[in-house]
Amino acid sequence: MPQQILDSQLHIRSIDSYIDPATPRERAIITHGHADHARSGHGSVLATPDTIAIMKARYGEDCAGKFQPLDFGEALAIDDVTITFYPAGHILGSAQVLIEQAGQRVVVTGDYKRLPDRTSQEFELVKCDLLVTEATFGLPVFQHPPAERETARLLASVAGNPERAHLIGAYSLGKAQRVIGLLRDAGHDAPIYLHGAMIRLCELYQERGIALGDLGHATEASKADLAGQVVIAPPSALKDRWSRRLPDPVLAMASGWMSVKQRARQRGVELPLVISDHCDWNELLQTIAETEAETVWVTHGREDALVYYCRQQGLAAEPLNIQGFEDEGGEDAA
Amino acid sequence: MKRFAQLLELLALTPSRNRKLEALVDYFRATPDPDRGLALAVLTGALTFKNVKPALLKETVLREVDPHLFALSYDYVGDLGETIALIWPHHAKSHELPSLAELIELFNTTSKKDLPDLIASLLTSAEINERWALVKLATGGLRIGLSARLTKTALAQMGGKDVQAVEEVWHGISSPYQELFDWLEDKAEAPQVDPASRFHPLMLSNPVDEAKDLETLDPADFAAEWKWDGIRVQLVMGADGVSLFSRTGDDIGGAFPDIVESVFGRAVLDGELLVGEGFDPAPFNDLQQRLNRKTPTGPMLVKHPAFIRAYDMLFDGDEDIRALPWTERRKMLEAWFARNPQQRIDLSQIVPFADWQELAGIRKRGADENGHEGVMLKRRQSVYVPGRPKGEWYKWKRDPNIVDAVLMYAQRGHGKRSSYYSDYTFGAWLDGELVPIGKAYFGFTDEELRQLDKWIRGNTTGSFGPVREVRKQLVFEVAFDSAQKSGRHKSGVALRFPRISRIRWDKPADEAAQLDEVLALIPAT
Ligand SMILES: [Zn+2]
Ligand SMILES: [Zn+2]
Numbered sequence: 092m093p094q095q096i097l098d099s100q101l102h103i104r105s106i107d108s109y110i111d112p113a114t115p116r117e118r119a120i121i122t123h124g125h126a127d128h129a130r131s132g133h134g135s136v137l138a139t140p141d142t143i144a145i146m147k148a149r150y151g152e153d154c155a156g157k158f159q160p161l162d163f164g165e166a167l168a169i170d171d172v173t174i175t176f177y178p179a180g181h182i183l184g185s186a187q188v189l190i191e192q193a194g195q196r197v198v199v200t201g202d203y204k205r206l207p208d209r210t211s212q213e214f215e216l217v218k219c220d221l222l223v224t225e226a227t228f229g230l231p232v233f234q235h236p237p238a239e240r241e242t243a244r245l246l247a248s249v250a251g252n253p254e255r256a257h258l259i260g261a262y263s264l265g266k267a268q269r270v271i272g273l274l275r276d277a278g279h280d281a282p283i284y285l286h287g288a289m290i291r292l293c294e295l296y297q298e299r300g301i302a303l304g305d306l307g308h309a310t311e312a313s314k315a316d317l318a319g320q321v322v323i324a325p326p327s328a329l330k331d332r333w334s335r336r337l338p339d340p341v342l343a344m345a346s347g348w349m350s351v352k353q354r355a356r357q358r359g360v361e362l363p364l365v366i367s368d369h370c371d372w373n374e375l376l377q378t379i380a381e382t383e384a385e386t387v388w389v390t391h392g393r394e395d396a397l398v399y400y401c402r403q404q405g406l407a408a409e410p411l412n413i414q415g416f417e418d419e420g421g422e423d424a425a
Numbered sequence: 426m427k428r429f430a431q432l433l434e435l436l437a438l439t440p441s442r443n444r445k446l447e448a449l450v451d452y453f454r455a456t457p458d459p460d461r462g463l464a465l466a467v468l469t470g471a472l473t474f475k476n477v478k479p480a481l482l483k484e485t486v487l488r489e490v491d492p493h494l495f496a497l498s499y500d501y502v503g504d505l506g507e508t509i510a511l512i513w514p515h516h517a518k519s520h521e522l523p524s525l526a527e528l529i530e531l532f533n534t535t536s537k538k539d540l541p542d543l544i545a546s547l548l549t550s551a552e553i554n555e556r557w558a559l560v561k562l563a564t565g566g567l568r569i570g571l572s573a574r575l576t577k578t579a580l581a582q583m584g585g586k587d588v589q590a591v592e593e594v595w596h597g598i599s600s601p602y603q604e605l606f607d608w609l610e611d612k613a614e615a616p617q618v619d620p621a622s623r624f625h626p627l628m629l630s631n632p633v634d635e636a637k638d639l640e641t642l643d644p645a646d647f648a649a650e651w652k653w654d655g656i657r658v659q660l661v662m663g664a665d666g667v668s669l670f671s672r673t674g675d676d677i678g679g680a681f682p683d684i685v686e687s688v689f690g691r692a693v694l695d696g697e698l699l700v701g702e703g704f705d706p707a708p709f710n711d712l713q714q715r716l717n718r719k720t721p722t723g724p725m726l727v728k729h730p731a732f733i734r735a736y737d738m739l740f741d742g743d744e745d746i747r748a749l750p751w752t753e754r755r756k757m758l759e760a761w762f763a764r765n766p767q768q769r770i771d772l773s774q775i776v777p778f779a780d781w782q783e784l785a786g787i788r789k790r791g792a793d794e795n796g797h798e799g800v801m802l803k804r805r806q807s808v809y810v811p812g813r814p815k816g817e818w819y820k821w822k823r824d825p826n827i828v829d830a831v832l833m834y835a836q837r838g839h840g841k842r843s844s845y846y847s848d849y850t851f852g853a854w855l856d857g858e859l860v861p862i863g864k865a866y867f868g869f870t871d872e873e874l875r876q877l878d879k880w881i882r883g884n885t886t887g888s889f890g891p892v893r894e895v896r897k898q899l900v901f902e903v904a905f906d907s908a909q910k911s912g913r914h915k916s917g918v919a920l921r922f923p924r925i926s927r928i929r930w931d932k933p934a935d936e937a938a939q940l941d942e943v944l945a946l947i948p949a950t
Pocket of ligand 1: 123125181202
């Protein structure tokens with residue numbers, strides 16, 4: 092039984108290791124660098140080299156007792172358990188964790204998405220017996236459009252408002268870099284101006300081989316320079332004093348939640364961009380089917396609907412209520 | 426349809442009034458007839474379809490989507506139209522939708538039996554944003570935060586006219602507004618409507634700022650009346666018959682045949698619609714029962730007879746008297762009334778007072794003894810102008826009553842508040858049990874709303890549909906205008922205009938109000 096390998100707190104019993112634990116643990120396996128998954132203070136951390144670099148950049152070099160890097164696709168045997176990371180496609184370095192023991196396969200997806208994203212390693216499907224999937228967008232109302240459509244809308248708005256800046260609220264880790272990458276791919280090669288909070292992480296992406304083009308500091312540019320330009324800031328800065336330095340900004344936000352217009356209005360977002368780093372409903376269903384898992388545990392979001400759906404398909408499904416799992420930055424990050 | 430969908434989205438998402446205005450003007454300029462007139466009808470809520478209703482759309486969607494998943498989604502999104510637009514599972518590769526005029530024609534002419542298939546094929550053909558606009562169009566409830574006033578301002582701006590001039594013709598014209606656009610584009614004269622037979626926009630009052638206004642206003646310049654607890658209406662008795670309009674210009678005459686059929690004479694009156702025997706106003710709840718029905722039942726007409734308490738006159742016969750001062754209009758109203766004594770109209774009496782202090786005392790006694798909502802102050806020299814001119818009319822509401830009540834149930838809000846539990850039912854204690862005494866929205870900051878939402882999620886003891894039952898631990902300070910006796914509520918009391926004025930995180934629930942204390946606030950009549 093795969094349930095004997097892993098418990099509902101994502102604790103791998105026989106090697107006493109926790110996946111993305113919310114409190115400091117002796118042994119932790121970290122799927123990716125978002126704060127609701129990667130916390131400081133663990134004894135030892137097993138993660139991908141990118142994730143380790145991100146953790147050190149955010150929390151300091153000694154945020155864990157020791158780090159053990161593991162590349163994608165490399166099997167690590169510990170006692171009778173084998174751990175392998177597969178790309179989750181969520182952000183740079185994000186991994187799904189495959190745990191094999193006594194012929195049983197368990198996959199913990201962490202956060203993942205299946206739409207192409209050149210700032211992250213591409214998602215790989217892993218067949219398994221027990222799938223622990225996230226459900227950030229686990230409702231059938233979430234059907235994300237292709238990100239290119241959203242980029243095209245953004246660029247059309249930029250072209251149509253040459254006297255205004257476009258201020259995009261995007262989470263500093265992952266989303267910001269993805270938006271920059273999308274703009275570059277769409278042929279936008281003007282400098283993109285950044286809020287101070289995201290400069291370090293963009294540099295880290297660039298250091299690790301992700302080209303992001305010409306980036307500027309928004310605080311160092313004059314108001315006139317920013318007219319007709321794209322500025323990226325954390326969502327919290329959208330309504331902040333900070334944004335007053337910009338010329339009559341069009342407030343945009345890049346998030347999967349932005350498909351719900353009521354949500355966009357609540358946030359005062361004029362240009363909602365449905366750009367998500369999580370699967371939408373259809374991708375969740377596709378993944379569940381393709382992994383051929385017979386048991387599905389659902390965590391991290393809207394568990395009800397996905398559990399209901401799985402049970403209708405004849406799968407054994409349970410919601411996991413893991414304390415402390417809430418998307419980093421709440422809805423902003425997704 | 427594409428342009429209309431873009432307009433709707435822009436109107437829904439742009440906070441800037443000027444940009445909304447600009448978008449509307451551009452749309453009306455660039456769109457041919459009859460599409461723009463139909464769009465105007467949609468925007469102002471003047472267009473309804475006989476067979477295309479929210480229920481039909483929902484039914485169409487439920488042919489394709491699991492009902493439980495739909496319910497969970499609706500609970501999350503909070504807006505039926507938006508849920509339908511987002512959840513529709515079939516998407517065509519190319520997006521060809523009919524024009525607005527063709528669509529409306531289709532909605533009106535397709536048989537009831539064929540409508541679900543039509544709707545399904547339209548939803549599939551639409552691009553995501555058009556799908557949203559399509560559902561909004563079909564269900565009628567736009568909820569995009571666009572006021573009728575702003576739409577009329579855009580029309581005026583488009584034609585280089587005064588918005589007042591647009592208001593004046595508005596209630597005599599209808600979809601698709603060809604004659605309106607012809608006039609705005611100077612291709613024709615202003616649409617002709619008999620001025621004494623149609624709705625005229627109302628003059629509204631401002632609240633008294635006790636700290637400032639009472640110092641500067643001279644009591645001798647003002648007349649006072651009670652503020653009645655009914656709804657504001659305009660009774661138009663013109664050459665073409667009698668119409669009864671709500672304050673927004675909706676014709677509600679069908680719901681009040683007892684008034685429309687009994688009044689006589691020629692005039693346009695401004696007054697309060699009330700129910701009660703012998704001109705004795707009953708609590709608002711009784712009126713509400715009449716307002717809930719498009720046409721009243723026989724027993725209802727007997728149990729809750731309606732009447733109008735008139736306080737102003739806009740037209741005396743055919744003569745427009747709005748430019749005369751209030752004192753003159755009042756004299757003419759009294760004279761008209763003496764000439765035309767009515768079964769279903771009486772006059773709102775003037776309340777004499779010498780200074781503000783005396784009026785404050787009258788106001789308090791009126792509230793305590795008769796449950797009056799407050800007093801109205803009208804500048805004796807005020808002419809009747811639409812809108813809310815400064816310094817002319819004031820409402821001086823009674824001080825609110827306050828009660829500390831305990832949160833019992835929370836429900837997700839709709840529209841802007843849809844992601845939070847923002848509708849609250851609260852109760853007072855009776856023999857150690859809580860009895861619900863009212864329901865209100867929260868009127869505070871997003872931050873407080875979030876805190877409260879978090880508390881609710883952490884203290885849920887049960888949930889049914891969108892409603893959560895919570896631990897009986899959190900105290901709200903609830904302000905309300907008055908308490909009224911109610912046979913329909915288990916508590917025996919109904920609160921008028923309850924609003925949550927503070928969250929008392931500090932107050933233990935067992936120190937909240939006893940039901941007795943709330944009942945004691947009902948004025949003895
Ligand atoms: Zn994440
Ligand atoms: Zn996460």
